[in-house]
Amino acid sequence: MSTALDDSQVGPQLREQFGELKPALAPQAATIEADRCLNCFDAPCTAACPTHIDVPGFIKRIASGNLRGSAMRILDANILGASCARVCPVEVLCEGDCVMHRQNRKPIQIGLLQRHAMDAFYASGELPPAKARDARKLRVACIGGGPASLGCAAQLVREGASATVIDRRELPGGLNTYGVAEYKLRAAESVREVEMIRRIGVEFRTGVDVNTAAALEALEGEFDFIFLGVGLGAMQRLGVPGEDAKGVMNALELIAAYKTGHLRELRGTVVVVGAGNTAIDAANAARRLGAETVYMLYRRSESDISAFDFEYEHAKQEGVQFLWRRLPLAIRTAAQGRLELDTVQVNQVNGELLPLPGSQYAIECDLVVPAIGQSPLAELLHTLRGIEIRNGRIVADEATGKTANPRYFAGGDCVNGGREVVDAVAGGKRAANAILKTAEAVYA
Amino acid sequence: MPDIRVRGFAGKIDCPNPFWLASAPPTNTGEMIMRAFDAGWGGAVWKTIGEPVTNVSSRYSATDWNGQRIMGFNNIELISDRPVEVNLSEMAEVKKRYPQNAVIASLMVASNRETWHEIVMRAEDAGADGLELNFGCPHGMSERGMGSAVGQVPEYAEMITAWVKEKARTPVLVKLTPNISDIRAVARAAKRGGADGLSAINTINSITGIDLDTFVPRPNVDGKSSHGGYCGPAVRPIALNMVQQIMADPESALPLSGIGGIGTWRDAAEFFLLGCGTVQVCTAAMHYGYRIVEDMTDGLENWMRQKGFATIEDFRGRSLPRVTDWKYLNLNYKIVARIDEQKCIGCDLCHIACWDGAHQCIHLDRVSGPVDGHVELHPIPAAREAASRASLAETPVTRKERAAAAATGPYPTPLARIPRVDETECVGCNLCSLVCPVDECITMVQVETGLAPETWDERTRGAACVTQPNRA
Numbered sequence: 001m002s003t004a005l006d007d008s009q010v011g012p013q014l015r016e017q018f019g020e021l022k023p024a025l026a027p028q029a030a031t032i033e034a035d036r037c038l039n040c041f042d043a044p045c046t047a048a049c050p051t052h053i054d055v056p057g058f059i060k061r062i063a064s065g066n067l068r069g070s071a072m073r074i075l076d077a078n079i080l081g082a083s084c085a086r087v088c089p090v091e092v093l094c095e096g097d098c099v100m101h102r103q104n105r106k107p108i109q110i111g112l113l114q115r116h117a118m119d120a121f122y123a124s125g126e127l128p129p130a131k132a133r134d135a136r137k138l139r140v141a142c143i144g145g146g147p148a149s150l151g152c153a154a155q156l157v158r159e160g161a162s163a164t165v166i167d168r169r170e171l172p173g174g175l176n177t178y179g180v181a182e183y184k185l186r187a188a189e190s191v192r193e194v195e196m197i198r199r200i201g202v203e204f205r206t207g208v209d210v211n212t213a214a215a216l217e218a219l220e221g222e223f224d225f226i227f228l229g230v231g232l233g234a235m236q237r238l239g240v241p242g243e244d245a246k247g248v249m250n251a252l253e254l255i256a257a258y259k260t261g262h263l264r265e266l267r268g269t270v271v272v273v274g275a276g277n278t279a280i281d282a283a284n285a286a287r288r289l290g291a292e293t294v295y296m297l298y299r300r301s302e303s304d305i306s307a308f309d310f311e312y313e314h315a316k317q318e319g320v321q322f323l324w325r326r327l328p329l330a331i332r333t334a335a336q337g338r339l340e341l342d343t344v345q346v347n348q349v350n351g352e353l354l355p356l357p358g359s360q361y362a363i364e365c366d367l368v369v370p371a372i373g374q375s376p377l378a379e380l381l382h383t384l385r386g387i388e389i390r391n392g393r394i395v396a397d398e399a400t401g402k403t404a405n406p407r408y409f410a411g412g413d414c415v416n417g418g419r420e421v422v423d424a425v426a427g428g429k430r431a432a433n434a435i436l437k438t439a440e441a442v443y444a
Numbered sequence: 445m446p447d448i449r450v451r452g453f454a455g456k457i458d459c460p461n462p463f464w465l466a467s468a469p470p471t472n473t474g475e476m477i478m479r480a481f482d483a484g485w486g487g488a489v490w491k492t493i494g495e496p497v498t499n500v501s502s503r504y505s506a507t508d509w510n511g512q513r514i515m516g517f518n519n520i521e522l523i524s525d526r527p528v529e530v531n532l533s534e535m536a537e538v539k540k541r542y543p544q545n546a547v548i549a550s551l552m553v554a555s556n557r558e559t560w561h562e563i564v565m566r567a568e569d570a571g572a573d574g575l576e577l578n579f580g581c582p583h584g585m586s587e588r589g590m591g592s593a594v595g596q597v598p599e600y601a602e603m604i605t606a607w608v609k610e611k612a613r614t615p616v617l618v619k620l621t622p623n624i625s626d627i628r629a630v631a632r633a634a635k636r637g638g639a640d641g642l643s644a645i646n647t648i649n650s651i652t653g654i655d656l657d658t659f660v661p662r663p664n665v666d667g668k669s670s671h672g673g674y675c676g677p678a679v680r681p682i683a684l685n686m687v688q689q690i691m692a693d694p695e696s697a698l699p700l701s702g703i704g705g706i707g708t709w710r711d712a713a714e715f716f717l718l719g720c721g722t723v724q725v726c727t728a729a730m731h732y733g734y735r736i737v738e739d740m741t742d743g744l745e746n747w748m749r750q751k752g753f754a755t756i757e758d759f760r761g762r763s764l765p766r767v768t769d770w771k772y773l774n775l776n777y778k779i780v781a782r783i784d785e786q787k788c789i790g791c792d793l794c795h796i797a798c799w800d801g802a803h804q805c806i807h808l809d810r811v812s813g814p815v816d817g818h819v820e821l822h823p824i825p826a827a828r829e830a831a832s833r834a835s836l837a838e839t840p841v842t843r844k845e846r847a848a849a850a851a852t853g854p855y856p857t858p859l860a861r862i863p864r865v866d867e868t869e870c871v872g873c874n875l876c877s878l879v880c881p882v883d884e885c886i887t888m889v890q891v892e893t894g895l896a897p898e899t900w901d902e903r904t905r906g907a908a909c910v911t912q913p914n915r916a
Contacts, residue, residue, distance in 0.1 A: 038793065040790075041795055042825070042829050049837065050838050052837070063510075063511075092839060100789075102789035103789055306841070420839040
């Protein structure tokens with residue numbers, strides 16, 4: 001792995017266009033904020049965190065000046081503590097459950113404090129402790145290079161097993177590297193985190209697509225257990241004529257393209273179809289890349305959007321405009337490489353969306369960005385023997401990641417249908433612990 | 445409008461309010477004291493006058509706490525480093541321009557009668573309204589046989605006070621050091637020597653902290669440090685106790701100028717309630733400047749108005765009868781903690797404090813079912829935390845999930861997180877109400893024991909009566 005994605009590759013203007021949404025706390029501000037924490041017993045913030053980070057524990061270590069201890073406390077629970085500090089929707093997790101709310105006081109800025117500890121940790125060049133390599137004769141393959149696999153693999157090597165992460169992309173990290181808005185998490189920071197995981201002993205095979213029965217068989221021969229952290233795969237298609245035209249690019253493609261320096265500028269009008277958190281990331285990115293007008297087109301109304309409230313507010317501040325209850329019908333190529341997106345107003349009647357007669361019009365635009373959710377990697381899942389798939393998700397026990405096949409465990413988006421990075425890390429870690437326990441029972 | 449003027453303190457000292465600046469850096473020069481009077485201070489005790497000293501650099505250090513600066517303050521500065529005649533000519537100027545304000549000359553000279561006589565006369569000639577004998581400075585000067593070296597030996601303190609009284613025409617206050625096992629020993633000596641009043645307390649011997657990189661305690665003077673005198677908010681409780689000891693002892697009690705961690709009118713009111721007639725302030729003025737006196741006077745007046753007090757004499761010493769020896773406390777008085785479910789924010793600090801620091805009677809069993817009784821009947825706190833860490837949690841991503849996560853039930857805090865007091869086990873220690881971050885959430889309420897008041901003194905005297913016949 002390398003120092004990929006430095007300024008020379010992504011372009012220096014990226015740093016300016018995507019300045020951090022939440023800048024780091026100055027050291028003294030961190031201490032003052034840490035002192036504000038009440039140090040609750042059995043803290044609600046800890047309970048709310050899917051990885052159950054000991055929040056008061058790491059915060060009080062910041063207050064006492066024990067930054068190393070603080071970072072280790074975080075990493076013990078969540079190996080992706082650095083990226084989670086930046087990307088977690090803390091408003092609905094730890095900070096949302098802070099007891100300060102009940103006194104009408106500002107919640108403790110847990111995300112920023114966690115980042116403070118993690119920044120110090122990465123600056124120190126230290127590594128979290130891990131047991132001696134191969135302390136256990138246990139080999140696990142983690143398919144998919146995103147947070148779930150990283151969480152699983154790191155937990156395994158810290159407990160002395162060996163783990164190999166296999167990903168089809170050039171860089172591991174999954175959506176942390178390719179899919180998070182740059183103003184929240186820089187790709188280089190995700191890569192740095194992955195590098196730390198490699199240094200504690202996780203092996204990586206990148207550019208390897210496990211998409212044939214033969215490839216799976218080979219893995220089964222080499223490894224004792226296989227963890228599936230394959231995520232949701234490609235985004236869903238709109239299913240309208242003209243979708244493959246030049247000028248149509250889905251939200252994850254758009255985010256990956258600008259984060260890796262392949263897309264540096266946009267002009268004119270951009271229409272994002274959808275109103276989830278990823279749709280908002282794409283719409284905000286389009287604004288920051290230079291698009292004068294950015295619409296978000298959503299088939300239902302404002303009160304139905306799946307984006308978090310603070311994400312929606314953020315998009316409004318970025319100047320994104322919203323078109324409610326409007327459905328895309330077709331995409332047509334117009335003069336000078338522009339596009340026309342045919343749309344119609346719809347009314348929701350008994351859960352059905354009925355087009356309003358005479359409300360059809362075309363939006364002239366330069367880019368259409370479908371952002372209506374990801375669909376699981378159906379092809380791969382089909383090849384997995386004995387693993388139940390329901391509603392496009394791998395069926396696995398939430399507490400252990402166990403699937404119907406005793407050698408396969410799973411976690412992250414491919415199981416939960418698409419949640420947050422921290423949910424994926426938690427799923428991976430729980431699966432790792434279940435694998436360790438299963439292996440102990442087998443070899444005991 | 446309440447009247448906070450001071451009339452005839454220690455016999456003859458008048459001033460517009462009871463707030464004085466203590467003898468310290470804020471009263472170093474005439475220029476400073478005049479600015480302080482302009483800001484509203486009622487009096488000032490001049491930075492101790494004596495043979496000029498040479499000071500070191502640095503001189504101060506502090507202890508911060510929980511993100512706040514200067515919980516306690518420490519200094520190794522000595523008395524005035526300016527010639528006696530300069531201090532006294534400035535004092536004359538201040539008195540001429542500010543005849544209404546009290547100017548007290550703090551004095552410290554070598555321990556012989558003539559030297560003391562001379563400095564007393566010079567200070568009074570300069571116009572001092574009173575004299576404060578510095579028998580308290582705990583560092584540097586004490587190594588030269590002055591300051592606390594005098595204040596720690598009652599015979600010396602009495603002797604020098606008597607020398608001063610031979611010449612003094614203005615009230616003589618003796619400033620007491622707390623660095624002694626019983627402050628009353630020196631207070632009594634001062635009284636025997638004829639002192640008109642006392643000032644207490646001076647600073648407390650301290651090492652405020654050590655630099656964990658250089659291993660040198662603070663303040664650092666070229667790689668070494670020396671113990672200093674501690675003051676500021678941290679010492680107020682110690683000062684209040686000593687003030688009470690002095691004022692409750694007929695052989696010690698004199699008009700008293702209270703000192704020690706006073707920064708607000710509230711602090712000052714406590715000193716008045718224990719019998720002080722004036723108070724002296726240093727650290728707070730060094731921290732924030734002279735302007736703090738505005739709220740001190742204003743706040744005291746407003747509080748007096750609310751309580752219906754016309755003058756400080758109306759409440760001075762009112763808390764003294766409320767302090768007694770432990771053996772006279774009622775053993776049959778019982779209070780228990782009550783938690784207001786509407787106010788509880790669910791931090792559960794009372795629960796862990798009660799378990800680890802008190803009597804294991806606050807439980808988190810409102811949902812599982814209340815159980816009263818001894819510790820064995822309840823799950824330990826560590827088990828609760830372990831269960832919580834083993835639980836499954838995920839990000840609420842849909843509106844429905846978020847609404848479900850935010851729902852709490854009948855109170856603002858989920859019932860499972862609102863602690864419950866087992867009143868059968870509660871000993872009424874106050875700890876939970878002290879750690880609770882919400883005002884008036886945990887109150888201590890009296891419960892009827894059905895028993896007549898009884899003190900330890902009464903109980904043991906009764907026991908002695910019972911046992912005596914057996915012995916006989």
